[in-house]
Amino acid sequence: MxxxxxxxxxxxxxxxxxxxxxxxxxxxxxxxxxxxxxxxxxxxxxxxxxxxxFRSPRRLIITNDNHVIAPADGKVVVIEEVDEPEFFNEKRKQVSIFMSPVNVHINRNPISGMVTYFKYHPGKYLVAWHPKSSTENERTTIVVTAKNGTSILLRQIAGALAKRIVWYLQAGEEVKQGEELGFIKFGSRVDVFLPLDAKVKVAIGEKVKGGSTVIAEFK
The missing domain is CATH 1.20.5 (Single alpha-helices involved in coiled-coils or other helix-helix interfaces)
Known part of the structure; x- marks a missing residue:
């Protein structure tokens, strides 16, 4: 191991x-x-x-510019259209992955591109499935823009047990799909905000693997 x-x-x-x-x-x-x-x-x-x-299993990463891969291991708990007020200020498709304490807690880049926005938000430690955890808990907000101009927003969210978010990137940095972007200790959640025309490839309750499972496909 x-x-x-x-x-x-x-x-x-x-x-x-x-x-x-x-x-x-x-x-x-x-x-x-x-x-x-x-x-x-x-x-x-x-x-x-x-x-x-803290195990770190080896993953075969197959990059594809048309795919958005899961940023974390866990279970899909949210798929819906929402207003994203922090960066896009428009409707987006949200896919949320809940990481239990038994999941691998490495976070990975869903796409390749440039980090065009990064912000750390101190906050509360509501349980990860709480509706307000995405906007009130301690969290990071990361926007990655691909070479074709398509942007996605990723949010690492602390939970009731997870009180330590780690990130390895910053604004202006080039990132590669599947590479590690951070770590959340002891269970939490990751939200991904996609363009409305992206085709979601997973379902509520489905278990996904970070760096392996394709969660969406760009039009």
């Missing part, structure tokens, strides 16, 4: 803390064999759960 760089520090600290706890139980309660094994089992379970959260 390959571990993502965002997990190195957390996993190191967690290992040290769990080691101290287990050593303290071992030396302070030498006669409590059952309790020691219980603590060890709980510690191993916690560490494995956090470890799998």
């Amino acid at each position: 390959v571990i993502h760089k965002e997990g190195y520090k957390i996993l190191t600290y967690l290992f040290v803390v769990l080691l101290i706890v287990n050593l303290a139980v071992y030396y302070l309660l030498p006669e409590s064999t059952a309790f020691r094994w219980t603590v060890w089992g709980i510690s191993a379970f916690i560490y494995i759960m956090i470890l799998q959260f």
Whole structure:
């Protein structure tokens, strides 16, 4: 299993803390064999759960300028036409992907192009499926414009557990479809705002893989 760089520090600290706890139980309660094994089992379970959260599986990225690929692993929870007020100020097709704590939490570029807008918004930590999470939670807004002039807006959104959004790009930077753009720790959601004439290729409830699943196709 390959571990993502965002997990190195957390996993190191967690290992040290769990080691101290287990050593303290071992030396302070030498006669409590059952309790020691219980603590060890709980510690191993916690560490494995956090470890799998930061896994970084290899993905075969097939680039296509007509495709919009999923920016994250998870389940499609929203497909609708909405008003996008921050950048486009017009109606767009929104596709939202919910990432549970067991999903891979790497975020990837849905298309290739130039980052023409980027903004970080501090905010609340409403549950990711809350209707106002897209506009009130901590989030980033990223607009990527392809060479043909088509633009999409991507929003990383923190949730009730996810209180750390990481991004690796900035305005004016060229990005490639499928490459990592950031990471959201411990479950959240990613919104993609597409042109109205884009053909959505996924359905509500469908599970998608970041960098692999085609979620829409440009006209």
